[in-house]
Amino acid sequence: MKKIILGMSIVAATLSAESLTVISWGGDYGKAQVKHMIDPFMAKTGTKVLFDDYKGGTAEIKAQVDSKNVKWDVVDIEYIDLEKACSENMLERIDTSFLPKGENGMAANKDFYPAALASECAIGNIYWATVFAYSKNHIGANKPTTISDFFDLKKFPGKRAMRKRAQINLEWALIADGVAKNKVYDVLETEEGQKRAFKKLDTIKKNIIWFDSWSQAPQLLNDGSAIMAQSANGRMTEFEIVWDAQAFDLDGWAIVKGSKNVELAKEFIAFATSTKALSGMQDVNYGPTRASSGTYIPKEKLSKLPSAHLDEGFKVSGGFWSDYSTELNEKYNSWLLK
Amino acid sequence: MNKDKNFFKAQERLAKIKAFLLVSPLLLFVLVFFVTPILLILVKAVYNPKVNNLIPQTVVVIKQYDYKNVFPNEQVLKVFLTELQVLSKNRTSGVLAEELNRKVSGFGSTIKKTARKIRNKDISKIPNYKEYLLSVTKKWNNPYFWMAIQRSYSSFTLSNVLAAVDLEYNLEGEIVRKEESKRIYFTILVKTLYMAVLITLFTIILAYPTAYFLASLPKSKANLLMIFVLLPFWTSLLVRIVSWITLLQEYGVVNELLIYLSIIDQPLDIVFNQFATVITMTHILLPFMVLPLYGSMRAMDITYVKASASLGANPFLTFFKIYFPLTLSGLSAGAVLVFIISIGYYITPALIGGVDGQMISNLVEFHMRTSNNWELASAMGGILLVITLVLYAVYNRLVGVNNMKLG
Numbered sequence: 047m048k049k050i051i052l053g054m055s056i057v058a059a060t061l062s063a064e065s066l067t068v069i070s071w072g073g074d075y076g077k078a079q080v081k082h083m084i085d086p087f088m089a090k091t092g093t094k095v096l097f098d099d100y101k102g103g104t105a106e107i108k109a110q111v112d113s114k115n116v117k118w119d120v121v122d123i124e125y126i127d128l129e130k131a132c133s134e135n136m137l138e139r140i141d142t143s144f145l146p147k148g149e150n151g152m153a154a155n156k157d158f159y160p161a162a163l164a165s166e167c168a169i170g171n172i173y174w175a176t177v178f179a180y181s182k183n184h185i186g187a188n189k190p191t192t193i194s195d196f197f198d199l200k201k202f203p204g205k206r207a208m209r210k211r212a213q214i215n216l217e218w219a220l221i222a223d224g225v226a227k228n229k230v231y232d233v234l235e236t237e238e239g240q241k242r243a244f245k246k247l248d249t250i251k252k253n254i255i256w257f258d259s260w261s262q263a264p265q266l267l268n269d270g271s272a273i274m275a276q277s278a279n280g281r282m283t284e285f286e287i288v289w290d291a292q293a294f295d296l297d298g299w300a301i302v303k304g305s306k307n308v309e310l311a312k313e314f315i316a317f318a319t320s321t322k323a324l325s326g327m328q329d330v331n332y333g334p335t336r337a338s339s340g341t342y343i344p345k346e347k348l349s350k351l352p353s354a355h356l357d358e359g360f361k362v363s364g365g366f367w368s369d370y371s372t373e374l375n376e377k378y379n380s381w382l383l384k
Numbered sequence: 385m386n387k388d389k390n391f392f393k394a395q396e397r398l399a400k401i402k403a404f405l406l407v408s409p410l411l412l413f414v415l416v417f418f419v420t421p422i423l424l425i426l427v428k429a430v431y432n433p434k435v436n437n438l439i440p441q442t443v444v445v446i447k448q449y450d451y452k453n454v455f456p457n458e459q460v461l462k463v464f465l466t467e468l469q470v471l472s473k474n475r476t477s478g479v480l481a482e483e484l485n486r487k488v489s490g491f492g493s494t495i496k497k498t499a500r501k502i503r504n505k506d507i508s509k510i511p512n513y514k515e516y517l518l519s520v521t522k523k524w525n526n527p528y529f530w531m532a533i534q535r536s537y538s539s540f541t542l543s544n545v546l547a548a549v550d551l552e553y554n555l556e557g558e559i560v561r562k563e564e565s566k567r568i569y570f571t572i573l574v575k576t577l578y579m580a581v582l583i584t585l586f587t588i589i590l591a592y593p594t595a596y597f598l599a600s601l602p603k604s605k606a607n608l609l610m611i612f613v614l615l616p617f618w619t620s621l622l623v624r625i626v627s628w629i630t631l632l633q634e635y636g637v638v639n640e641l642l643i644y645l646s647i648i649d650q651p652l653d654i655v656f657n658q659f660a661t662v663i664t665m666t667h668i669l670l671p672f673m674v675l676p677l678y679g680s681m682r683a684m685d686i687t688y689v690k691a692s693a694s695l696g697a698n699p700f701l702t703f704f705k706i707y708f709p710l711t712l713s714g715l716s717a718g719a720v721l722v723f724i725i726s727i728g729y730y731i732t733p734a735l736i737g738g739v740d741g742q743m744i745s746n747l748v749e750f751h752m753r754t755s756n757n758w759e760l761a762s763a764m765g766g767i768l769l770v771i772t773l774v775l776y777a778v779y780n781r782l783v784g785v786n787n788m789k790l791g
Contacts, residue, residue, distance in 0.1 A: 105754045133496065134478030256739065271634065369493035373486050379750070380568045382739055
């Protein structure tokens, strides 16, 4: 009897190979993560990683946490949604002590840029920007250079593609309407500011194609359905990017609250944010959040990264959207349906 | 004689028990997987204890609140701030903010800001709670905020059901229409019903001649041709919708053909809108109309039509007085089926409807998946259920359910 139990538990132990579910954004970004983070991690530790996509936002995470049925372990989350998710108890609180040193010997909390470790719920992995781009083949004689051109139907007739949410779209509307970049969130907090943003969006409303996922934007530019499309800068490598009013932000790895593999998740995050793995993000023109990763980035690449265009854009405010996301997205939805 | 009567009664009872046993698996299935979930949804539409559970003491002491003073008294504010501080330290203040934001739009951001400020503050050191709240943000000067908390005392509430038809409670407790800019649900409901009527009409126009033709053929030929009606039925729904997108898109088959024939010179905007939704759903729901019509036409005794002709009636009179009424059972079955399916349809408007062709089910999905407001989604589902039952009752009155013939 004892022998049978011993035999069965050994079999059970070997059969239950560790498995981790990691969720990210798919497309070229996901492919780069597979190449530089997922595959090397699987090879190194023998853990099975289930890598899947999601469309962003906090709703799916919230649904899992609320129904106490957490299937996702690690999520790659935009910082525009991070503070909301963190303050609503959807993510595990993690300290930074488990992060490895940089290849240059610096301790993690000196090697990482401060913004990447600022949140108690995530470890930043990339700097990226929301920009808009156009295709040389479909744009015609005039080329857009500013965010006002995005809203100018006379000079640039045709459809625009935007992501179906209030975030970033409202900020762009205000900046195109003349609000200074550093005052955008102050104005957007007020009733009049919100009305002003929606009014500006009204001027192009009939010409907007709404999409859910960043990867739809390059498709729409390619077949000419839209002449200008909003997307993450890494998705637009084949097109001409306009950096004016770029919405600068971070992405980070977070652990869903109630995940059954918190320790394994931390192991993965430590690996994925190590110097070499992180430097792989330059493949999709995203800036790594560690100084030591810079040694792997050739000089010509630097101008393509969002960090080279900081003064043309504005930093997205996760704090603002943590407070106003629900309210503004409600207003956005009723505006959309009218 | 009595012996025979008892014997027959026993036989009857035995037959009834046998019948019940045969049906009981299906009955159990329907009760567990159909009736119970619907009851749960209806309960969720009116029962929401979340705020009550998060700030139980505040909800009790605020009962005497009078909105004319805007702010409750200092005692109530102290209890509220104390409970809010506890929530803030536990990181659950965000949950309270979400719930209150659903009752009064904009309340959420105020709660979150206050929760952040109060987290590490010594509450006993605050001299005046009202002034403190106003110093955090002037938005606290809003009786609707306090009314929302006051109303949360009862976990049973009609707010979600009212919101689903663009109504709300005002400060006096009366039910009023929401202000113009916030009305979306009732409009969408009316639009959904309107589109369902259109789809039903179009399927009738297309299905009637088809069924008539099929019914007039000999049975073997008709069965063969029926495959053309059923084949799309057996094809994947997504494949059908995507083929319509290919047909209707800006440089798709329809537009290219019309441009080639010089009928138009700029492509028409016929995809990702209401027009595309109606056309696609007509195509998808056509078999539901053809089959019942075919059934009732097949079952008709053709001698009535011949008798009418021999009595001197012209073809129009024969059709309207004899033929059409005899097909009414199949027609009404098909119409009811198509209409009720249309008002609850989700996939077609989601894929090909764009913004213009959204139906009520798409808004339910939004509240289930994106805004996580399951209470409002349940209320909207409940209203759809009530509409369906009302229509069914009206149909029963006018035509009679027993007269339905599903082919």
